[in-house]
């Protein structure tokens with residue numbers, strides 16, 4: 001006879017008594033979701049794993065330290081039967097049947113009256129995957145389907161537009177340093193839902209190629225010393241598209257607020273009365289050195305790191321950087337936008353007391369397939385940039401951290 005399919009349902013357990021028999025690995029895996037559901041959880045077990053014990057110590061569950069006894073399931077709405085004693089499990093599921101308590105059994109899915117689906121969450125949705133009947137039960141298969149759906153929703157490869165919650169407006173999304181895998185999950189999802197994307201030259205350009213054809217991609221073209229679109233024009237484009245009711249993503253390199261003019265855009269949007277969401281990104285100032293094997297701090301070597309813009313020379317009256325003070329610091333200096341001015345920067349640091357043999361590393365196009373690292377010292381860096389033809393974008397790291405760690409690239413794009 002064909003077996004009927006299981007009937008899927010979402011239990012609302014807030015404040016309702018749930019009995020868990022057995023405090024081993026199964027309980028440890030299942031308890032967090034029951035706690036999150038707000039259930040009034042009673043664990044009956046002579047022993048428990050340290051994690052389960054910690055849940056009892058924290059008051060998240062009530063623990064009765066003894067084996068299962070008949071009557072334990074009397075007032076429960078739901079039971080998880082997972083002791084190591086098969087006879088106790090059988091007796092408990094018979095009691096659950098008598099009291100009409102839905103129960104899952106870790107040792108015998110056939111004898112259970114309920115099954116735990118493979119679950120995952122993404123943006124206000126719970127994805128729960130069950131096999132249709134006992135014969136087809138294959139927990140790895142259901143978990144794989146769950147993972148595929150949740151991952152797809154998170155990274156935007158499975159596009160499910162939010163018809164109720166999606167609001168027009170602008171998202172300022174930090175795209176990370178360049179490797180398309182280094183954008184946040186939220187950023188990737190917003191990108192997948194966008195009608196218009198206004199992108200910088202830096203950041204995860206490869207992701208733009210994946211966008212569906214109806215998405216309008218605008219190049220903000222903020223190329224250093226080259227042709228560029230004025231910031232005001234970018235602000236206006238953001239405002240215009242948002243006013244047309246479109247979902248606009250302003251995709252920026254690294255983090256929007258690290259030399260990214262993100263706040264100027266947020267302010268312009270606020271003045272125009274346009275809703276704005278900011279999604280942080282992985283800044284090149286930390287991730288690019290890291291990708292080249294340089295930690296910006298290291299125990300016993302550097303207890304601080306300072307991120308500086310080198311886009312104007314130290315003697316330029318527009319400079320807001322206190323270079324003499326930086327020369328006195330012992331920690332790491334990370335210079336962004338500094339390739340063109342590194343000669344003047346190095347001279348100034350040396351003139352104010354930084355040793356000329358301080359190690360320097362330049363990491364060009366970090367986290368991309370073109371990543372390369374060039375090492376020098378403060379005394380030699382200007383010449384090295386010329387002879388090695390180092391070009392922007394590059395992150396320059398100055399300090400002893402350059403000489404710790406590993407010299408082969410870490411996590412570079414394949």
Ligand SMILES: C[S@@+](CC[C@H](N)C(=O)[O-])C[C@H]1O[C@@H](n2cnc3c(N)ncnc32)[C@H](O)[C@@H]1O
Pocket residue numbers: 177178202203253254255256257258259260282283284285288335336337338363364365366367368392393394395396
């Ligand atoms: C206008 S700033 C933007 C920084 C960005 N908001 C961030 O948090 O990484 C541009 C500078 O960031 C650095 N940069 C950004 N991405 C880089 C990468 N993949 N490799 C090397 N340097 C990078 C370079 O110094 C470049 O000149």
